Amino acid sequence: MGTDDQTNTCSFHMSGALPAGGDHLGGTFGQSPTLDSWYPQRLRVELLHRNGVDADPLGADFDYAAAFATIDLMTLKSDIKRLLTTSVDWWPADYGNYGPQMIRMAWHAAGTYRIADGRGGAGTAMQRFAPIGSWWDNGNTDKSRRLLQPIKHQYGNALSWADLMVLTGNCSLELMGLPTYGFGGGRLDAWEPDDGTWWGPEVWNPHAVASPDEMVSRDERWHGQNGDAGYDLQSPLAASHQALIYVNPEGPYSNGDPLGSARDIRITFTRMAMNDEETVALIAGGHAFGKSHGQVPASDIGPSPEKAPIESMGLGWHNPVGTGSAEHTSTNGIEGSWTPNPTQWDNTYLENLFAYDYEQTKSPAGALQWTPTDSEAPKTPDAHVPGQMNPLMMMTSDIALKVDPEYRAICERFLADFDLFTLAFSKAWYKLTHRDMGPKHRYLGPEVTIADDLLWQDPLPDAAGYSLDEADVAALKEAVLATGLSVSDLVYTAFSAASTYRDSDKRGGANGARLALSPQKDWAVNRRTVPVIDALRNVQAAFTATSGGREVSLADLIVLAGSAAVEQAARAAGSDASVPFTPGRVDTTQELTDIEMFEWLRPIADGFRNFVSERFEEFAPGVAPEAAFLDKANLFTLTAPEWTVLHAGLRVLGSNWDGSDVGVLTDHVGALTTDFLVNLTDTDLIWTKDDETAMTFTGRVPATGEARWRASRNDLVFGSNAQLRSIADAYAGSDGQERFVRAFIRVWSKVMMLDRYDVNGHKRYGAMAA
Known part of the structure; x- marks a missing residue:
């Protein structure tokens, strides 16, 4: 993402006087060029170390689940609901009720979620930080969070900002008459901005007329024209425009086209994991409350929180007109309410939408909106001026529900059937605000049991009452190795089972053994695992037959088989090492697997397995495979040393998806050696690209021209990137072998346990036992 100043000039300017010696401090305190501006193609390995324990004031040992359990949830909800109807002078509540604006805050926090890579969502309260907190579509959400600060201080660290924001949205809905579907706590706050998520190709334009902080041009993120068969968003993006949560409420390009708006809505909400019914329920349900604010043109509104002057104390979008709030408020530029009673759950939004015809009008701020043509249509009371009645308002995105045939039918x-609508909105809101939390057993609090298991939660059956003991584990390892399956195949299969995990929304992983189910078993990258799974099923059946009816899940057996292979590989390299194993995984069923949603976990690229899909350029145009590899490591929560060691180990163990020798820089495949790192950093080799695509390379001996090794970009990056090469050097030396084996086992164990929330709970830092 670009910066406000699109020039590359070196500026050390600061407002006010510099301290003594300040001319030497420009690189720290001024606006010096960054590494990214000097070297835009640089691989940002440091992103792997963001939001680590050093940034966390609570420390690595803080147990959020235990702290949250000390809260009386009903008392907390009562405190929140009391606050919602306690208006303050500095930011008066519309209609004397903060509920509608808190619903917007919670919705916009959760609405950044996208199914393609699981990023976004309310789970870490990223709305507090740039860039999300300063997006134009999040205007004045800073006021909502500031209003909640007394509640946050009262409950302290036992209540995360992320949980507080979502729970306040629930309390707001309940206060206004909607029976909510449930609430699960357990969201862990981030402590610094996320500058690693790609939100789109747009750049900041501080001179944009439409709004000071709005991204300009949506063309780069879309394929085709609105209405064409090929019209779609670039993956993994979900919002129609970078500064928006979903779509432009005035229509594409603010053009007032309802059908065009409907197409944008369907694409964006689908990318956010919602079907048509859930989409309609959310829009119609959300617009049953509150109002939109558009009294002052955007060009008159002050800068966003991230750009505001220091004395603003983190609040942005200063409005210089009148009191700057109440009847003078301006947020997205559209002015008015959808219903005659904006603080009561009812069906009047849909009733009014379909009972009347609407014509395009302009708000006081100049935004395009719609007003009933019938002068007898219901009016809505002004939010702040007693006795004043205003016309109903609809947005272009509301009219879209009326003109699109599928949306209209819903x-x-x-x-x-108002009861049907009520249930649909309650369930869609629950999904919206919990979609990024992962398995249901991560949810905390007494309201979790209100909700049933839902398919989008990737449910798993309950674990059996018994657990494998040490003798069982030893017997199973012996049985696995006796099958004759290679170290490479066993390691590859276990890693493939775990490799779908992404920490962004806690989906995927080895638990459930979905590697053996559709769609994963049918993916080309998993083809190599099919005969291994068949052989392991035989081991599973034999164990049950000879152990007095005791059973081992296929999920446990896959991981255990990989661990046994790693131990054998370590022995082959001269190290007698043991890989920890924690049983308890379960096997899910095809019926509990949402094939469409799991298709989003299909890898476009996986550097660990040297896999680059033929769809890679389509889904990631202009992105280098090593950049996608960094993203994969990030989703695994790996540090740079863990990334390096895991990759180097998997290569010498023969982890390529197609069994090729590309990147397998060893003559001893199956032995857990440092050969990959030693040979990659060999100064007696010259690497040259195989063709103009520069995707594969050959390492040659200069004196003879002998081709010694072949490698991909995913391999060479560990020698070409300065940070990664320095790590490679730490293991490639004569004293690196034992350290490497220990480090590989730690990171292998961590990856195998990433999805074991039944064991790990809400841990955020550190490696875990497998």
């Missing part, structure tokens, strides 16, 4: 069902 609206008509909801119109005919």
Whole structure:
């Protein structure tokens, strides 16, 4: 993402006087060029170390689940609901109720979620930080969070900002009459901005007329034209525009086109894991409350929180007109309410949408909106001026529900059955605010049991009452190795089972053994695992037959088989090492696996397995495979040393998806040696690209021209990137072998346990036992 100043000039300017010696401090305190501006193609390995324990004031030992358990949830909810109707002078509540604006805050926190890579969502309260907190579509959410600060201080660290924001949204809905579907706590706050998520290709334009902080041009993130068959968003993006949560409420390009708006809505909400019914329920349900604010043109509004002057104390979008709030408030530029009673759950939004015709009008701020043509249509009371009645308002994105045939049919069902609509909105809101939390057993609090197991939660059956003991583990390892399956195949299969995990939304991983189910078993990258799974099923059946009815899950057996292979590989390299194993994984069923949603976990690229899909350029145009590899390591929560060691170990163990020798820089495949790192950093080799695509390379001996090794970009990056090469050097030396084996086992164990929330709970830092 670009910066406000698109020039590359070196500026050390600071407002006010510099301290003594300040001319030497420009690189720290001024606006000096960054590494990224000097070297835009640089691989940002340091992103792996963001939001680590050093940034966390609570430390690595803080147990959020235990702290959250000390809260009386009903008392907390009562405190929140009392605050919602206690208006303050500095930011008066519309209609005397902060509920509608808190719903918007919670919705916009959760609405950044996207299914393609699991990033976004309410789970870490990233709305507090740039860039999300300063997006134009999040205007004045800073006021909502500031209003909640007394509650946050009252409950301290037992209540994360992320949980507080979502719970406040729930309390707001309940206060206004909607029966919510449940609430699960357990969201861990981030402590620094996320500058590693790619939100789109747009750049900041401080001179944009439409709004000071709005991204300009949506063209780069879209394929085709709105209405064409090939019209779609660039992956993994979900919002139609970088500064928006979903779509432009005035229509594409603010053009007032309802059908075009409907197409944008369907694409963006689908990318955020919502189907048509959930989409309609969320829009219609959300617009049953509150109002939109558009009294002052965007060009008159002050800068966003991240750009505001220091005395603003983190609040942005200063409005210089009148009191700057109440009847003078301006947020997205559209002015008005959708219903006559904006603080009560009812069906009047849909009733009014379909009962009247609407014409395009302009708000006081100049934004395009819609007003009933019938002068007898219901009016809505002004939010702050007693006795004043205003026309109803609809956005272009509201009219879209009326003109799109599929959306209209759903609206008509909801119109005919208010109870159906109520349940649909409650469940869609629950999904919206919990989608990024992962398995249900991560949820905390007494309201979790209100909700049933839902398919989007990737449910797993309950674990059996018994557990494998040490004798069982030893017997199973022996049985696995006796099959004759190679170290490479066993390691590859276990890693493939775990490799779908992504920490962004806690989905995927080895638990559940979904590697043996559709769609994962049918992916080309997993083809190599099919005969291994078949052989392991035989081991599983034999164990049950000879152990007095005791059973081992296929999920446990896959991981255990990989661990046994790693131990054998370590012995082959001269190290007698043991890989920890924690049983308890379960096998899920095809019926509990949402094939469409799991298709989003299909890898486009996986550097660990040297896999680059033929769809890679389509989904990631202009992205180098090593950049996608860094993203994969990030989703695994790996540090740079862990990334380096895991990759180097998997290569010498023969982890390529197609069994090729590319990157397998060893003559002893299957032995856990440092050969990959030693040979990669060999100064007696010259690497040259095989063709103009520069995707594969050959390492040659200069004196003879002998081709010694072949490698991919995913391999050479550990020698070409300065930070990664320095780590490679730490293990490639004569004293590196034992350290390497120990480090590989730690990171292998960590990856195998990433999805074991039944064991790890809400831990954020450190490696875990497998």
